Amino acid sequence: MAGGTVPLLSAADDQALLARIADEDAGAFETLYARYSAAAYSVAIGLLRDAAQAQEVTQDVFLAIWRGARGFDPARGSARTWILSVAHHKSVDAVRRSRRNPTVPLSETMTGAADVIEAAQARVDAGHVRRALEGLSIEQRAAIVLAYYGGYTQQEIAQRLGVPLGTIKTRMRDGLLRLRTVLPAPAPETAQ
Amino acid sequence: MTHDEIRESIPGYALHALAPDEARDVEAHLADCVECRRELAVFQEAASSLAAGFEPHEPPAALRRRVLDAVRPRGRTVRPGPGWATALAVAAAIVVVLVGIVVSLEQRLTGLSTQVGSEAQALALLADPASRVATLSGSAAGSVRFIFDPATGRGALVATGLRDPGPDLVYQLWLVAGATPRSAGVFRPTSGTPVIVAVGADFPRYQAVAISVERGPGGAARPSAAPVLVGKLGGG
Numbered sequence: 001m002a003g004g005t006v007p008l009l010s011a012a013d014d015q016a017l018l019a020r021i022a023d024e025d026a027g028a029f030e031t032l033y034a035r036y037s038a039a040a041y042s043v044a045i046g047l048l049r050d051a052a053q054a055q056e057v058t059q060d061v062f063l064a065i066w067r068g069a070r071g072f073d074p075a076r077g078s079a080r081t082w083i084l085s086v087a088h089h090k091s092v093d094a095v096r097r098s099r100r101n102p103t104v105p106l107s108e109t110m111t112g113a114a115d116v117i118e119a120a121q122a123r124v125d126a127g128h129v130r131r132a133l134e135g136l137s138i139e140q141r142a143a144i145v146l147a148y149y150g151g152y153t154q155q156e157i158a159q160r161l162g163v164p165l166g167t168i169k170t171r172m173r174d175g176l177l178r179l180r181t182v183l184p185a186p187a188p189e190t191a192q
Numbered sequence: 193m194t195h196d197e198i199r200e201s202i203p204g205y206a207l208h209a210l211a212p213d214e215a216r217d218v219e220a221h222l223a224d225c226v227e228c229r230r231e232l233a234v235f236q237e238a239a240s241s242l243a244a245g246f247e248p249h250e251p252p253a254a255l256r257r258r259v260l261d262a263v264r265p266r267g268r269t270v271r272p273g274p275g276w277a278t279a280l281a282v283a284a285a286i287v288v289v290l291v292g293i294v295v296s297l298e299q300r301l302t303g304l305s306t307q308v309g310s311e312a313q314a315l316a317l318l319a320d321p322a323s324r325v326a327t328l329s330g331s332a333a334g335s336v337r338f339i340f341d342p343a344t345g346r347g348a349l350v351a352t353g354l355r356d357p358g359p360d361l362v363y364q365l366w367l368v369a370g371a372t373p374r375s376a377g378v379f380r381p382t383s384g385t386p387v388i389v390a391v392g393a394d395f396p397r398y399q400a401v402a403i404s405v406e407r408g409p410g411g412a413a414r415p416s417a418a419p420v421l422v423g424k425l426g427g428g
Binding site for chain 1: 200201202203204206207208209210211229232233234235236237238239240241242243244245246247248249250251252255256258259260262263264
């Protein structure tokens with residue numbers, strides 16, 4: 001086969017790595033770390049805005065991958081989706097922990113919902129994601145941006161926007177389905 | 193919650209926007225519901241595509257080391273207890289770079305076939321002219337030698353005549369580099385036959401091997417008492 005020196009990385013390759021990690025293959029884990037640590041760390045630092053906390057969360061993420069590799073089911077999504085989902089989950093948990101008992105209640109730190117949405121949306125750096133989000137209705141975008149980039153619960157979002165919880169759930173559902181048609185499914189990492 | 197109620201919360205679950213108790217309800221339902229699992233896969237993929245929106249950052253190299261060290265249960269770096277000054281003094285004369293890999297034998301020394309393998313390794317090492325032998329000496333009676341081949345990284349401790357350390361106690365073998373003894377396995381003496389402990393390590397990086405008495409069955413993460421036997425590894 002031509003191009004034999006180029007590492008052939010694919011979703012199947014990630015799956016094979018995870019299967020080896022399930023057998024406690026530290027070398028496979030090292031390869032997976034090389035591929036996904038930057039993606040996971042970027043999620044953590046984007047949400048936490050603190051390098052030390054982001055490192056701690058990233059470490060937790062990869063330890064969870066190491067321990068959970070046995071339970072990985074490719075039928076439920078790609079390795080990349082799983083790793084990024086774990087990274088987002090742990091980062092959001094850390095954001096909520098640090099928000100607990102704030103000296104100033106969150107509702108008083110911002111003048112209004114628009115500012116909170118703006119702050120969350122400012123975390124979107126990549127142009128193609130920004131454009132994809134602009135393709136949503138304002139209501140859908142607010143719900144998704146506050147949840148994913150702001151780390152707020154759907155309950156908090158409903159309260160802040162002053163709409164019923166059921167409405168937020170519907171906006172999240174419709175918004176994500178729409179994003180799915182405009183944002184490419186993330187390809188497996190090709191770095192290293 | 194009903195299936196329909198759970199289903200409504202799946203997009204929020206994929207965005208990690210549920211309160212902990214709600215998330216637990218969803219998880220419990222997902223375990224039994226194929227339809228909801230399929231739906232979650234769709235929303236999770238869409239949610240994860242948002243990760244590309246964050247500004248890219250490279251994690252520091254030190255994090256990589258920390259993460260990789262954390263998943264390796266063997267060869268863990270430990271800090272010595274106060275009684276270790278003697279062993280370290282023995283090793284102190286030799287300056288050696290400190291990085292090494294230890295194959296801990298806690299999992300290996302369980303069963304006859306492993307013991308036979310260790311014996312074969314010890315015999316092969318004895319037969320090999322490149323092998324070196326370190327004789328351990330100290331307060332414990334017995335004939336204890338450590339045979340090793342610095343080139344291949346294979347080694348074996350061969351011990352005869354060691355006294356039983358006492359109920360619930362074991363001998364623990366350590367490789368010493370600078371101020372960091374690393375466990376290389378635990379063993380109990382058997383009367384009449386030599387005990388052989390196979391050890392794989394990058395021996396030129398270690399200055400000494402030492403044996404201490406620790407609580408069984410697994411031994412200690414770091415030496416809790418002064419070593420009863422010490423032998424030099426380095427050429428000096």
